[in-house]
Amino acid sequence: MDEELDDVARVEERHRDDRVLDAGALRALAHPLRVRMYDILSQYGPQTASSLAERLGESSGSTSYHLRALAKHDLIREQADRGTARERWWERPVGGVSFGNPDAMATPAGRAASQLVMNEFLRGRNDQLLDFVGRGMAGIDPEWQHGTLISTATARLTPEQSKVLSHKIMALIDDAVDTYRNQTGENVRPVSIRADVFPLPELGEKS
Template sequence: MTDSAHADPTVADTAPLRADRVLDAGALRALAHPLRVKIYDILSQYGPQTASSLAERLGESSGSTSYHLRALAKHDLIQECVDKGSGRERWWERPAGGVSFANAEALKTPSGRAATQIVMSEFFKLRQEQLVAFVGRGLESEPETWRDGSMISTATARLTPAQSKELATKIMALIDEAVDAYRNQTGEDVRPVTIRADLFPLPEQGGQS
């Protein structure tokens, strides 16, 4: 599972396809908290935030969000913005670059497996909530231009492991190209866009889902 600076997590059962930072067990445990995953996700999708702005978004106290920001920063999951803020408020951001949660060593221990499961489950829970919200909102209030520019698609193919890896590499290269080109884009009609790509094997016929 990887998460690039402004793209969404994707499952990867093998080594990362790109030069992602593989989170060690300590970083995974630091992130394995529902509120911290939400904070990390907001920083990924909406850019720099303060403890106060995060508190307002999440319905928490600024003391609580400040505490969790420090815990994330301790493991370099986030960093302070050097060109923003004042003596009163500190701004925090996600470092640019991909992050992988597929740490083979961490998965060898019960605590590592538990932390990885929490992080992945929370991320996918957030993505599913966003997808369902968009479907409802898209039918009611999103402009036609954004409806035309969005895609929700599913398909099935019969592949070998090598073919699946080749397809995953092509998909990630396309996503990386878009992220690199538009990561810091601003201007009229620019909004954060979540990009989700799922590619994984189904159970054999007759197997459990």
């Protein structure tokens, strides 16, 4: 029990200063292409308008415009010590971000922006998972096969038990992120780490 309380306290302390996006930042991010660009910066690190354009099948003029819109609300920032006047590099600041702003959720426009951002973010991550499964897990290197986990389970929990479980999982994720965030070297590549803990509707209850 003491270990569980330690996990809860550690996670709450670490994420106490996570940025909660205000209504303006949510509206700025509430565009499918901007969410995709923001997520690429989160997963793959700094990019230019040209590298994002090539990855997304867009023009560099379009990605440059959307990068400036994201930067206006401090969602991303320019790497001042890298690049040139013609080729600017952009990064997502380190730190947690929450899309669930209670004030924004209190208005129809805020709820719509939050919903769009969450939908696009989860759609992109789901597409990555389905693409990985579609290509066949057996097609990856054996050493990566042993390091891959796709698993679902169901347990019957109280809200407090669900909170403790969520914090224990987050503690593991936080440790991995803190330890390996900037790791480089042979056979190092971005790895998606995902955890979902949420209550299912009761039988007969509309989901």
